[in-house]
Amino acid sequence: MVTVLFDIDGTLIQTGGAGQRAFAETFSSLFGIEKISSEVRFAGRSDRAIVEDLMEAHGVAVNSDNWNRFIEAMVPRLVEMLPLCQGTILPGVVELLDELEKSEHVATGLLTGNIAAGARAKLSHYQLWQRFAFGGYGDHCTNRNDIAAAALAAAQSHVAQHRTGNSQERSSDTELVFVIGDTPADVECARSIGACAIAVLTGGASREQLLATKPDLLLNDLTEVDDFLLQINAAVA
Missing domain, CATH: 3.40.50.1000 (HAD superfamily/HAD-like)
Structure with a gap:
């Protein structure tokens, strides 16, 4: 096999940037971060690693509660972004x-x-x-x-x-x-x-x-x- x-x-x-846009909008709505750090690398990494690095970069507590809040809010935004970004x-x-x-x-x-x-x-x-x-x-x-x-x-x-x-x-x-x-x-x-x-x-x-x-x-x-x-x-x- x-x-x-x-x-x-x-x-x-x-995806035409749908994922990063969904991340950015979620950080803005949940944590008040108007612009996520450009120093955090996305390519080739896990969502969990990216989110934890962004939380650390912006002074957001890195814990399971904030992670769960993030993914619950991010996925619906991603669904909305996909048709808009024309990937x-x-x-x-x-x-x-x-x-x-x-x-x-x-x-x-x-x-x-x-x-x-x-x-x-x-x-x-x-x-x-x-x-x-x-x-x-x-x-x-x-x-x-x-x-x-x-x-x-x-x-x-x-x-x-x-x-x-x-x-x-x-x-x-x-x-x-x-x-x-x-x-x-x-x-x-x-x-x-x-x-x-x-x-x-x-x-x-x-x-x-x-x-x-x-x-x-x-x-x-x-x-x-x-x-x-x-x-x-x-x-x-």
């Missing part, structure tokens, strides 16, 4: 997902810093949410490697629950794992779970930044997946 784990922002979709599904995404769905020996999930409700909101807006059966999310973890471990565990659970009955498939059944993302953090977290790392230049990272992380494949976008699909077809043959 092959598992393919996708990042969301910059890999599957571009898009990135090139090759739908076609690649169509190809992966053709094989019963490929499990497709998410490995994202988004909280689960945020991931659902974004992907539902672009009619992609139903394409992913499981995932690891940024609700509880500040470290992307911990999210990767959670995504892998979710993949293993999914495979175990949907076993085909093929006697040649082992109970571990996730021996070949791919992580597809657009930041150096995606490559790093792929390595942390022993996965093959596929980096795409559709996010904010430069070619040089991604090459420095030594991904297994570096693609301009997800229309360039012939070699990737050959590896998958060889694995499930």
Whole structure:
């Protein structure tokens, strides 16, 4: 069995800034912060890490109550922002997902810093949410490697629950794992779970930044997946 784990922002979709706008408006309404700090980095990080850093930067108490208040207020704003920001599904995404769905020996999930409700909101807006059966999310973890471990565990659970009955498939059944993302953090977290790392230049990272992380494949976008699909077809043959 092959598992393919996708990042969301910059890999599957571009939201036109809907996420950051939702964060900023939520900080304004809840905590009176008129402009969130530009020194807090968003790309490649978990929502929890971003929010905790923003709270610390603006003197807001970093605790579970404020985190829960934030996510309860942010998700509805995100839903409102998505149609206003005029984002898009990135090139090759739908076609690649169509190809992966053709094989019963490929499990497709998410490995994202988004909280689960945020991931659902974004992907539902672009009619992609139903394409992913499981995932690891940024609700509880500040470290992307911990999210990767959670995504892998979710993949293993999914495979175990949907076993085909093929006697040649082992109970571990996730021996070949791919992580597809657009930041150096995606490559790093792929390595942390022993996965093959596929980096795409559709996010904010430069070619040089991604090459420095030594991904297994570096693609301009997800229309360039012939070699990737050959590896998958060889694995499930």
